[in-house]
Amino acid sequence: MNIEGTRQVQGGIATDLKPAMSASPLVRKLGALCLLSEEEIEFLEGLQNNTLNADRGRDFIVEGKDLRTTFIVIEGWAIRYSVLSNGRRQILSYALPGDILGLHVNFRATATYSASALTPLKLSVVDPRRVIEISQKFPIIAAGLSWCTAREFAILGDQAVRLGRLSARQRLAHLFLELWHRFALIGDNNGDWLEIPMTQQDLADTLGMSLVHTNRSLKSLRDIDLISVEKDHVRLNNVKALIEMSEFNPEHLSEFEI
Amino acid sequence: MNIEGTRQVQGGIATDLKPAMSASPLVRKLGALCLLSEEEIEFLEGLQNNTLNADRGRDFIVEGKDLRTTFIVIEGWAIRYSVLSNGRRQILSYALPGDILGLHVNFRATATYSASALTPLKLSVVDPRRVIEISQKFPIIAAGLSWCTAREFAILGDQAVRLGRLSARQRLAHLFLELWHRFALIGDNNGDWLEIPMTQQDLADTLGMSLVHTNRSLKSLRDIDLISVEKDHVRLNNVKALIEMSEFNPEHLSEFEI
DNA sequence: CCTGAAGTATAACCTATGTTACATCATCGG
DNA sequence: CCGATGATGTAACATAGGTTATACTTCAGG
Structure with missing residues (x-):
């Protein structure tokens, strides 16, 4: 909604200036916040030279193991999750x-979560x-x-609100809205259509529900x-109604005025 | 209650040792990670000169309002929370x-959460x-x-796991263990006894349950x-059993080897 | 073109947790 | 010392969501 506006601004800038175009998503994301100098863009791009491809389902961070690497997602989706000893998973x-x-x-030496590729994934590996x-x-x-x-904290806080205080249907709507707004920021939004590469089991593990109830609630x-x-796609037929019924707060993901 | 206690410890130490001892909890916390130089300690203490006292229940960060201040907790407990339009609260x-x-x-200009004093609170206000x-x-x-x-992320991640994948009893045990381990790090642990300044309603709002069920599960x-x-206190009678039944992972809060 | 594996759909039944209601117990200002 | 207010305890009942079971559908690989 109000993100529409900002995205267009972004797009406008992107078509005008060359470097930003070929830019990595991270540069596009930060570039949406404030103009970056040539030097800054170059540094950021250089940072991401060392890339790694991961197949769907491949873990690249494992809870409890040493983690001394920073990863930047270039292409595809990843999940951060934790598995309990009884086998239940929380994304x-x-x-x-x-x-x-x-x-x-x-x-910090050991990872407190695991991360894996939800789709074929291109990562850059940074020291x-x-x-x-x-x-x-x-x-x-x-x-x-x-x-x-700060944004990651807001997103994780929203996740806690979903899990703690929303009904099953609200959780689904709320999550879809989050993803939709996040794609809007990186300019990858496709109208009301939203790519959903995760299975219903993944959704269930995200929203703290059972597979069956996830299916029911989707229906x-x-x-x-x-x-x-x-x-693999969901269409948000009535964003306004969805926002209302799920108590979604777009402010948590909107940009700020510098 | 035990705030009394901890204050005394703090006070006691303060009289004994000069620099490290009169230290603020933040200095103690960071000092537990690696030795800090005199200069660093001085800087950190200086950072916290500008203090503010808040009564129990007083909001000092309000979701949706401008937030351009950093707060450091000196004494007491605070909560971070979010309130939905239907009135439900998630701590x-x-x-x-x-x-x-x-x-x-x-x-970021606007706060994505509120924060308020759970006990009488002493904060330092930092630019x-x-x-x-x-x-x-x-x-x-x-x-x-x-x-x-990184630690805050781990704690919030644990909160999501609690909310998403644990039963009511597990959630309670898991939360108590988290707090117990966190007090251990700042050296304010009181044996198996744990200060619990929050009401059962607060607990319910933390763990995504109703007041009644919180009471039931505690029982x-x-x-x-x-x-x-x-x-205002809980005694953990069998930490090992609690860890097992709640699937708590102490690693998430443990220190690291440098 | 078939087969098996993974995902989705749905029904029937069960249980953990929510809701409402009320009693009891502290605490505190007057 | 009293009454009001907020916190805790518990019972009875309601329901969202979990579990188990079984089809159906898609799709990759032989």
């Missing part, structure tokens, strides 16, 4: 292109020491990363015509 | 002495620009703050003798 968050995993990894370097040499980028961190959202579902 | 996390609220506030200053001048402190951030934990309850 904590989705990482989309431009998102960073392990930004604050410097000291966290280079992240530290940033704060000294590129204050603007540092501020951008700090904003990313009931379809029945009242709030969403339409097609292979 | 996201507890802030204990040494914890920082709004560390990544620089850019976020001074936080930025840190990363340039005090790399060790910057690394410590980065570790704090059932008492009945099987895993905990004992006394005014």
Whole structure:
């Protein structure tokens, strides 16, 4: 909604200036916050030179194991999750292109979560020491990363609200809205259609529900015509109504005025 | 109650040892990670000069309003929470002495959560620009703050696991264990006894349950003798059993090897 | 073109948790 | 010392959501 506006601004800038176009999603994301200098863009792109491809289902961070790497998502979706000893899984968050995993990894030796590729995934692998370097040499980028961190907190906080205080149907709607708004920011939005590469089991593990009830609740959202579902895609038929019924707060994901 | 106690400890130490001892909880917390230089300690203490007292129940961060301040908890408990339009509240996390609220506030203009004093609270009020200053001048402190951030993520992730995948009794046990371990780090642990300044309604709002069911579940934990309850305190009668039954993972809160 | 594996759909039944209602117990200002 | 207010305890009943079971559908690989 109000993100529409910002996306267009972004798009406008992107078509005008060359470098931003070929830019990695991270540069596009940070570039949406404030103009980046050539030097800053170059540094950010250079940071992402070392890439890694992961097949669907491949874990690249494993809870309890050493983690001394920062990953930046270039293409595809990843999930952050945790598995209990009884086998139940809780997906904590989705990482989309431009998102960073392990930004604050410097000291902490062991991962407190696992991460795996939900779709074929292209990651860049960054030495966290280079992240530290940033704060000294590129204050603007540092501020951008700090904003990313605040945003991750907001997203995870929303996830807690979903899990703690929303009904099954609300949780689904709320999650779809979150993803829809997040895609809007990186300019990858496709009208009301939203790519949903996860299975219903994944959705269930995200929203703290059973597979059966996830299916039931999806159906009931379809029945009242709030969403339409097609292979790997969901259409948000009435964003306003969805926002209202799910108590979604778009402000948590909107940009800020500098 | 035990705030009395901890204050005394603090006070007691303060009279004994000069520098490290009169230290603020934040200095103690970071000092537990790595030795801090005199200069670093001085800077951190200076950072916290500007203090503010808040009565129980007083909101000092309000969701949706401008937030351009960083707060450090000096004494007492705070909660971070979010209220839905239907009036339901979800408590996201507890802030204990040494914890920082709004560390990544620089850019983002509006708060995505509220925060309020759960007990009489002493906060220090910090200009976020001074936080930025840190990363340039005090790399060790910057690394410590980065570790704090990673830890907050781990704690919030655990909260999501609780809400999404644990039963009511497990949630209670899991939360108590989290708090117990967190107090252990700042050295304010009182044996198996744990201060619980929150009401059962607060607990319910933390764990995504109703007040009645919170009461029921507490009783059932008492009945099987895993905990004992006394005014504002809980005794963890069998930490090992509690860890097992609640699938708590102490690693998420443990320190790291440098 | 068939087969098996993974995903989706749906029904029937069960249980954990929510809701409403009320009693009891502290605490605190007057 | 009293009454009001907020917190805790518990019972009875209602329901959202979990579980088990079984089809159906898609799709990749032989």
